[in-house]
Each structure stands twice: as C-alpha cells, then as structure tokens.
Amino acid sequence: MRNNIALCLVELVLVMIVSSGAQEPIVRIDGSEIRRPAADTWSASVPLDRIPPGPVFLFLKLRRLGGPDTSCRLEILVNNKTVARRQVAVSESNWRYKRFPVPTDRLRAGPNVFRVKSGQKGGGRAALVSLEISEALLADHRFTPRLDLATDFEVELPEKAGPLPAPPSDGKPPSFALRGTKGWAWTPEQYLEEIPFLVQAKMNFLMNCYTSMFSSLDPFINRWWEPLPEAKKAAFESVVQACQRSDIEFCFSMHPQLFSEHPLALDNDEDFEKLWRHYAWMQGLGVKWFNLCYDDIGVEGQEKSALGEAHARLVNRLLERLRSKTRGAELIFCPTYYAGCGDTPDAHAYLEALGRSLDPKVYLFWTGDGVITPRITRTCAASYRKIVNHRLIIWDNYPVNDRNPTLHLGPVTGRDPDLCEVTSGYMSNPLCPQNDINRIPLFTCADYTYNPTAYDPLRSIGQAIPALAPTPPQQQALKHLVELYPGMLLYGDTRTGFNPAWERFSALLKSPDGRARGEAFKRRVQSVLEELDTVFPGRYTRTKETLRSHLDQMSEDYPRPLGKTEAVPVQSLFPCHLFPAFRVLSIEDRDSVLENGLEFPT
Numbered sequence: 196m197r198n199n200i201a202l203c204l205v206e207l208v209l210v211m212i213v214s215s216g217a218q219e220p221i222v223r224i225d226g227s228e229i230r231r232p233a234a235d236t237w238s239a240s241v242p243l244d245r246i247p248p249g250p251v252f253l254f255l256k257l258r259r260l261g262g263p264d265t266s267c268r269l270e271i272l273v274n275n276k277t278v279a280r281r282q283v284a285v286s287e288s289n290w291r292y293k294r295f296p297v298p299t300d301r302l303r304a305g306p307n308v309f310r311v312k313s314g315q316k317g318g319g320r321a322a323l324v325s326l327e328i329s330e331a332l333l334a335d336h337r338f339t340p341r342l343d344l345a346t347d348f349e350v351e352l353p354e355k356a357g358p359l360p361a362p363p364s365d366g367k368p369p370s371f372a373l374r375g376t377k378g379w380a381w382t383p384e385q386y387l388e389e390i391p392f393l394v395q396a397k398m399n400f401l402m403n404c405y406t407s408m409f410s411s412l413d414p415f416i417n418r419w420w421e422p423l424p425e426a427k428k429a430a431f432e433s434v435v436q437a438c439q440r441s442d443i444e445f446c447f448s449m450h451p452q453l454f455s456e457h458p459l460a461l462d463n464d465e466d467f468e469k470l471w472r473h474y475a476w477m478q479g480l481g482v483k484w485f486n487l488c489y490d491d492i493g494v495e496g497q498e499k500s501a502l503g504e505a506h507a508r509l510v511n512r513l514l515e516r517l518r519s520k521t522r523g524a525e526l527i528f529c530p531t532y533y534a535g536c537g538d539t540p541d542a543h544a545y546l547e548a549l550g551r552s553l554d555p556k557v558y559l560f561w562t563g564d565g566v567i568t569p570r571i572t573r574t575c576a577a578s579y580r581k582i583v584n585h586r587l588i589i590w591d592n593y594p595v596n597d598r599n600p601t602l603h604l605g606p607v608t609g610r611d612p613d614l615c616e617v618t619s620g621y622m623s624n625p626l627c628p629q630n631d632i633n634r635i636p637l638f639t640c641a642d643y644t645y646n647p648t649a650y651d652p653l654r655s656i657g658q659a660i661p662a663l664a665p666t667p668p669q670q671q672a673l674k675h676l677v678e679l680y681p682g683m684l685l686y687g688d689t690r691t692g693f694n695p696a697w698e699r700f701s702a703l704l705k706s707p708d709g710r711a712r713g714e715a716f717k718r719r720v721q722s723v724l725e726e727l728d729t730v731f732p733g734r735y736t737r738t739k740e741t742l743r744s745h746l747d748q749m750s751e752d753y754p755r756p757l758g759k760t761e762a763v764p765v766q767s768l769f770p771c772h773l774f775p776a777f778r779v780l781s782i783e784d785r786d787s788v789l790e791n792g793l794e795f796p797t
C-alpha cells in the first residue's frame with residue numbers, strides 16, 4: 196500500500212492550554228508555532244497532565260498550497276500508532292477543519308507525539324499534495340471550532356444513519372423535561388406542518404409566537420383587546436388538537452403591550468378581562484400550558500422594583516384564574532429583563548422585586564447569558580435563578596433570523612451540558628418564514644436537550660440531514676446548503692441577520708483576485724440552488740427564494756468597482772426579534788457614512 200502513495204510527513208507541535216470546559220479545546224496551537232517553511236517536518240510533543248475522558252478528537256485547520264481543489268489521504272499517528280486514515284477534500288481558496296477521532300488509550304500522561312502524513316494515490320512527486328496547516332486542536336466531542344469568513348464549514352454525513360436524538364446509554368429519561376420550539380409570526384398552517392417533525396425529534400412542547408395572535412403580521416399590529424376572528428380561532432384549534440393527538444404540550448402565548456396602540460393597564464380590571472377571554476378560549480380546548488410576555492418593552496424612566504411588583508400582580512392574577520378552572524394549569528412568564536446573569540443594577544432591582552412577589556409556581560423564560568449568545572452557561576443560569584428565585588425555561592434564540600433574508604442551519608453549540616440541572620426546559624426560537632428548513636438545526640436542538648452530556652454538534656448535524664432526506668442526492672443537497680449557511684453561533688456572531696454567504700462574497704471581492712473569487716463563490720451559491728430545485732421539486736420554496744435573493748444581490752453588486760457603496764441587509768440587534776428586515780448602506784468608512792447618509796426602503 197505504501198508504494199502506491201506519495202507521503203509527506205508533518206509532525207505537529209501542540210502547546211498545552213488550560214481547558215475551561217466543553218467550549219474550549221484541551222490543546223491548541225496556531226500556525227506561527229507549527230509552520231516550518233524550510234522543511235516538511237514539524238517537531239512533536241503534546242504534554243498532558245492527565246489522560247482526558249473520551250471521546251477526544253484532533254482538529255486540523257488546513258488548505259492546499261497551490262493547485263485546484265482536490266482530495267488527499269491523511270493518516271494521523273499518535274505516539275507512533277495510527278489512529279485515523281482517510282481521504283479528505285482540500286481547497287486552495289478556503290481553509291477547512293478536519294476532525295479525526297483519537298482513542299484515549301493511545302494517549303498518556305506526559306509528552307505525546309502527534310504526526311500527520313499527507314499524500315495522494317498514484318505515487319511519485321507529481322502526486323504529492325502540499326498542505327498548509329494553520330491550527331491544530333485536541334478537544335472533546337462537544338467542541339466546535341470558531342469559523343471565519345475564509346474558512347469553510349464542512350458537514351460529514353454518516354456512512355449509516357444513527358439515532359437522533361441520541362438516547363442516554365444508561366436508559367435514563369431525557370435530561371430536559373420540556374423540549375420544544377415556538378413559532379415566529381408563523382401561520383396556523385406552519386405550526387401544523389411542524390408537529391410530525393417534533394414527534395420525530397422526540398420533542399414535547401410547542402408554543403405559538405405571540406405575534407401569531409396579532410391582528411396583522413406585516414406590519415405588526417397588536418389589538419390584543421379585540422376578539423380573534425372566528426376563522427383564525429378555528430385554525431388554531433386545529434393546531435391544538437393536532438398537538439393533543441401527538442402528545443405535545445401546546446402552550447398559548449400573548450403579549451398585551453408590544454406593537455399595541457393600547458397597552459394593557461397592569462391593574463385595570465376591564466383590560467384584564469379582555470385579555471382573559473383569550474386564555475379562557477384556549478383553556479376550554481384543554482390547553483394546560485400558558486405564557487404571558489412582557490419582553491422588549493420600553494421601561495426608561497420607570498422605577499424597576501415597582502415595575503417588577505406590578506408584573507407579578509398581573510401574572511399572579513392570571514395564574515389564579517387559570518387554576519380556578521384547571522388545577523394543573525402551568526404559567527410561564529417572560530419578564531422584561533430576560534437575559535444575562537441578572538446582576539446589572541436595573542435587572543437586579545426588577546428581578547428581585549418580581550421574584551419576591553411572584554407566585555412560586557410560575558416559571559420564567561430566560562434567553563441565556565445574552566439575548567442572542569454563542570454561550571449559555573450554567574454559571575449565568577444559576578446567578579439569574581438565585582436572584583429571581585423561580586424555575587427557569589431556556590428560550591434559546593437560535594436559529595432565529597427575525598425575518599431577515601438569511602438562514603442559520605448549523606448545529607446548536609455553546610450550551611453547557613449541565614444546564615438541565617439548573618433549568619426546567621428548553622425552547623428554540625426558529626427561522627421565519629422558512630419553517631421547513633428550520634428542521635435541520637431544530638433536530639440538533641432536540642439532540643442536545645435529550646442527552647446534553649453526550650451531545651456532539653458535528654455528529655448531530657451530520658445525522659440531522661439523513662433524518663430529513665432519505666436519498667443520497669437529497670442528503671448532498673442539504674449538506675451543501677448547510678455548509679453555505681452554517682449559522683451565527685459557529686461564527687461567534689450575535690446578529691440574527693448575519694448572512695455568511697453575502698459576507699463571504701463581499702470579503703472575496705476585496706481580496707487579491709477578488710472578482711474571480713467572487714464569481715466562483717456566486718457560482719457555488721447558484722449550484723446549491725439548482726441542486727435543491729432538482730432533488731426537492733416543490734419543497735423548501737421559501738429557502739430557495741432566500742438563495743435567489745442573495746444571487747440577485749450578488750449580481751447587482753458584483754459589477755461595481757471595489758470601494759463603492761454596496762447595499763447589504765441590516766443584521767437586527769433588537770432583542771424582541773420582531774422588526775421586519777430593512778436595508779442600509781454599508782460604507783467603507785465613517786466619513787462616507789456622513790457624506791452619503793442612509794438608505795431606507797420606501
């Protein structure tokens with residue numbers, strides 16, 4: 196076998212760093228420490244204080260030095276023993292991370308030698324594939340490398356589809372009792388479409404977005420005090436009945452202030468009765484879970500402790516009314532300060548007063564360490580819960596796009612494996628309007644919530660695709676789509692409107708040989724769209740429309756000379772995730788902003 200492969204030997208020097216948990220590697224080295232331009236061999240010692248618990252993986256960030264995209268054979272050796280050998284695709288234009296399993300019985304406390312052999316079938320120096328390695332990491336199964344605009348995300352499809360979600364090996368029940376999603380300005384038809392997939396993913400909770408109860412979805416108009424139209428009530432009654440047939444808890448949600456010309460007066464009896472009739476309608480259908488939201492309201496100038504107490508009075512009154520009709524009724528309140536550790540002065544004053552006055556049976560929604568955040572930690576959850584002294588349900592703002600024309604399709608990452616010990620449930624906030632393609636990241640959320648200790652984001656995204664696409668051509672199409680739109684979390688971004696396809700295209704235009712690289716990337720997007728059209732005729736319509744809008748924008752802006760003003764989507768930073776997408780001029784520097792001004796849609 197060795198006679199048929201031309202090999203170059205690469206020995207990696209890896210530097211030990213202190214691991215801070217699943218989100219950090221055990222060992223990391225950057226390119227300045229491992230590169231030796233004068234030789235193709237690098238020195239090789241990885242000091243480990245102890246053997247880490249498995250599974251453990253070696254990540255290599257690499258690309259080809261010159262020549263077209265191709266594949267080459269990589270062999271990984273640890274302490275002179277081969278641990279992995281496979282053919283991998285390599286690119287000259289973009290970096291890619293490759294992940295290789297490292298059996299822990301090949302590691303030892305003290306120094307460890309790692310080597311990489313790279314070659315290509317055919318033999319002879321002409322067959323040699325020259326590689327550049329910019330980073331190497333040793334990490335556990337929960338780790339995902341941070342992407343940049345020059346790095347491709349790569350999905351590895353499994354040879355054989357496995358269980359998703361992955362069940363606990365000890366036969367224990369799912370770690371989160373409540374596991375589900377909500378809508379985002381979805382129609383009743385969209386909720387109905389998703390119920391079978393919630394069942395498939397072993398989720399048990401579905402909440403309507405309160406915007407779905409608004410009088411208008413575009414623009415948002417909230418006349419909460421008015422009776423709902425009979426046709427709308429009938430449509431949502433069908434959603435409730437479908438959930439009940441599928442053993443999914445439907446949670447009814449309203450917000451009596453946001454986008455309303457007549458916000459509910461907190462201590463007004465007449466207003467309360469107008470709000471109550473909506474809850475009474477749902478309770479009459481057998482619904483047992485309810486939500487009241489007061490997120491994303493203006494509170495400037497208000498005394499925060501008094502506001503917390505007033506919210507508690509309203510919530511307590513609603514719970515008392517619900518439980519007078521149904522003993523087991525449950526109520527979740529989304530407070531005004533719903534993110535972070537609760538330790539800022541305003542948040543602390545509000546949450547302490549809210550928690551002191553609120554009925555202890557009420558749950559609270561909490562979005563994590565931030566509103567949209569790459570990390571949700573047990574430490575922050577415990578801090579928030581200690582201040583408010585109530586049970587928490589995570590409202591995870593992933594893969595939400597706030598109706599911006601973009602997609603977040605990669606796996607959920609950065610959520611601590613022991614969050615289930617300090618919270619009572621998990622709810623994902625989805626894409627809009629692309630509820631169908633939202634199933635890909637949602638299935639990874641389901642995988643995480645079922646067994647967070649064993650959750651492997653890269654395995655999970657690979658398994659989610661065959662769970663939703665039965666044929667190899669369909670799986671390849673979804674793989675290529677996810678690789679184009681891997682999601683804001685993998686980039687460490689906090690913008691729900693973050694569009695990696697557009698941002699990578701823009702960056703390529705400004706690089707050396709930018710016009711050719713930009714055109715090549717545009718062809719890649721076009722190829723993915725054509726692939727979807729071929730293998731999914733009549734499906735994923737809204738996703739295809741999103742890709743077409745990106746291609747139109749690339750075609751519109753591609754001919755312009757570099758340095759000119761270019762129109763790009765605004766990435767929403769508003770915590771309510773409710774503002775329609777709009778556009779603003781992206782200017783190369785501040786002076787240009789002042790000179791050219793802003794462009795809004797008419």
